Amino acid sequence: MTIDEAKFILSAYRPTGSDTSDQTFCEALRMAKDDPSLGAWLAQSRAHDSAVAAKLAQVAPPAGLRDAILAGVRVSDSGRSSGLGWGWVASMAAAAALLVGVLWMRAPSSPDSGAATFGRFAINDMVTERHGGKGEPSAALVAELQATGSPMPGAGQIDFEKLRDTGCRTVTFAGHDVVEVCFNRDGSWFHLYVTRRDGPVGDSVARGPSYFKEAVGAAAVWSDKQFDYAVASTAGVDALRRLL
């Protein structure tokens, strides 16, 4: 084994010393013990690895991610059939209602319909405060949304692929892409979520808007031929009614 070969192998040697008993490293470690230059290299390499590992471990996940994971799975869970076998689908639906204090403003046919699920998803995502997107959102669409009195966009104005690829934030809901566009109208922030009708919400959304209110915000859900829409805001149901 050459010095370079030993360095190559020892690059995979963990700084914590967890690999001491791994036979793969034995010969290279023996060489490092016998060769002062290789020994110094190994010591520096391990010290550097330890320093990098310690620094990276300080990177903290964003506040709210844990709750968003748990809430997301609960909400998605309540919208699916009972094929999971967890035995907690029914209890999750009840727990979710208790947890977020769902108040039905105009109830659809079933409390776990696609509209309700999509509305809860929109509110939960809105309050995770991880908005900002991958880049510049579609300026024309945002400008249109921000104009007082302008209607919400319809299928003819939504280029889903373009919105997804050119910068608006795309989130995942039950394994499907949902594009989010944030806009401010008359001093209040709104978050518009758009997903295809062949996605997770399906045919259960009524054409006209249904309104849902939770402790942290409200959402309106509606659909057209191509898309399901949800717009969420902390400004309340009245603000959503004015918007629509």
Added chain:
Amino acid sequence: MNNEAFAQLVDAHYAPLYRFALSLARNGSDAGDLVQQTFFIWATKGHGLREMAKAKSWLFTTLYREFLRGRRRDSRSSSLEDLPAGERDPAAEDVERVSRLDASVVMTALQSIDEIFRAPLTLFYLEDMSYQEIAAALGVPIGTVMSRLSRGKSQLRASLDRTEAAGGKVLPFPNSKKSSA
């Protein structure tokens, strides 16, 4: 798996999964989405895993696959192994420099190296995974893992060199093509 057990699973793994996702996706929003998607897949499929001891490996593998599935593939994937590694042995001042830098700057330096080296390096540094565990998680041969660790560390040191030269601002690796991630 009941609600409480799922919450315990999330508590045990969401932070390291987020760091792994952040190193891959290079922005917090996408990293958060990747972590959420990974746990969603667990909720629909992974809970059937017979050995819970393998849950950690399953989660990291699934997140990595979701990342690969989500990003656009381009021609760089096949030629990355030929990229120069920026060979340079570690020196004492390297350790001091890392200790001085802010954690976010070190993470950004890690994010600046080529994606093919980033995934194994992150698992090595953040998860203390052995080369065998990394090979299993990423689905690559052991020798390839060793090669990527060796060359990735060299790239990271070079990136940290440039970070210091730029006064803490991370510059892109000169031989890297722009990632679509």
